[in-house]
Amino acid sequence: MADPQRHILIVDDDDQIRRMLRRCFEDEGYRVSEATAQAGVDAALATGVDLMTLDLNLDGTDGLSIARAVRQNWDLPIIMITGKGDMIDRIVGLEIGADDYIAKPFHLREVLARVRSVLRRTAPQAAPAAAASAVARRLDNSIQFDGFTLDLDRRSLLGPDGDIRLTSGEFDLLALFARHPHRVLSRDRIMDLLKGHDWAPNDRSIDNQIARLRKLIETDAREPRLLKTVRGAGYSFTPLDLEA
Known part of the structure; x- marks a missing residue:
């Protein structure tokens, strides 16, 4: 119950x-x-x-x-x-x-x-000390990058300052990039990889989701370091420190 x-x-x-x-x-x-x-x-x-x-x-x-x-x-x-x-x-x-x-x-x-x-x-998170210890532990089925932990089972993102709330579309897109680091993904390729998910992306929705993700994970969304735009080609996820 x-x-x-x-x-x-x-x-x-x-x-x-x-x-x-x-x-x-x-x-x-x-x-x-x-x-x-x-x-x-x-x-x-x-x-x-x-x-x-x-x-x-x-x-x-x-x-x-x-x-x-x-x-x-x-x-x-x-x-x-x-x-x-x-x-x-x-x-x-x-x-x-x-x-x-x-x-x-x-x-x-x-x-x-x-x-x-x-x-x-979206449940309330544990106390800050417990959240910090969770970051320190090696989590099953998770991807860690640049101080963030993307938990693929819980569909959650933990950042340096605590839990970061993502919509389903934002999580799916970030998980896709995290599974394909340092590769340029065109919009067509992104849409192809996201087939079968509950939301149906198009060029516009992908661009908007990336803009929202940048506001959540970038130090400066105007000069992104993690989610870079590759002119004329698409987007690339470029973490400095990645552990999966």
């Missing part, structure tokens, strides 16, 4: 889907709130929410606008729900910083697995 203190907000204008998701989450011990528009979202967030599922196609309300508003004011994981053909919404959602996607129609078991995964990745 889940920690009963974890609070999930369901944002959907379909009564049947909200009831179905509520029953699924409450059966697992989660606390659940519902909303159909921005006002309901704001009221629920004021009580403390650990994760939000957000239908992008709300009747009379732009789900992406809700996501932007939440991102501006709250550090909250968002799982976006969209139709299979809504590629533009998926791309824009990735740029906003969605933590995961679920395409309709979905299975409740898949929804629950994704919620658990995102909650694990």
Whole structure:
């Protein structure tokens, strides 16, 4: 059973889907709130929410606008729900910083697995001393570079100052680069290597994800040292100290 203190907000204008998701989450011990528009979202967030599922196609309300508003004011994981053909919404959602996607129609078991995964990745971290000792230890199935530890099992990134939160798309892209260090990867090659992942990249989404990663791992994102642009060719991951 889940920690009963974890609070999930369901944002959907379909009564049947909200009831179905509520029953699924409450059966697992989660606390659940519902909303159909921005006002309901704001009221629920004021009580403390650990994760939000957000239908992008709300009747009379732009789900992406809700996501932007939440991102501006709250550090909250968002799982976006969209139709299979809504590629533009998926791309824009990735740029906003969605933590995961679920395409309709979905299975409740898949929804629950994704919620658990995102909650694990975004759970409060251990005390600083414990985090520091975790860096010192050799972690299984991890990649260490320049003071960072990329844990491939937990899908987390630990930096010199503690945990760094990544969306699913950002993690997948950084893991790809870390597995191919000091090699120039074109956008086409990156898209090819990312096939089979939950998010569907294109040139624009890759460029935006790299820009976000640079802000998280570079000392100066304007003069990147780890994720370099190779003019006319693509990108290269160039850590000074890499251990895998």
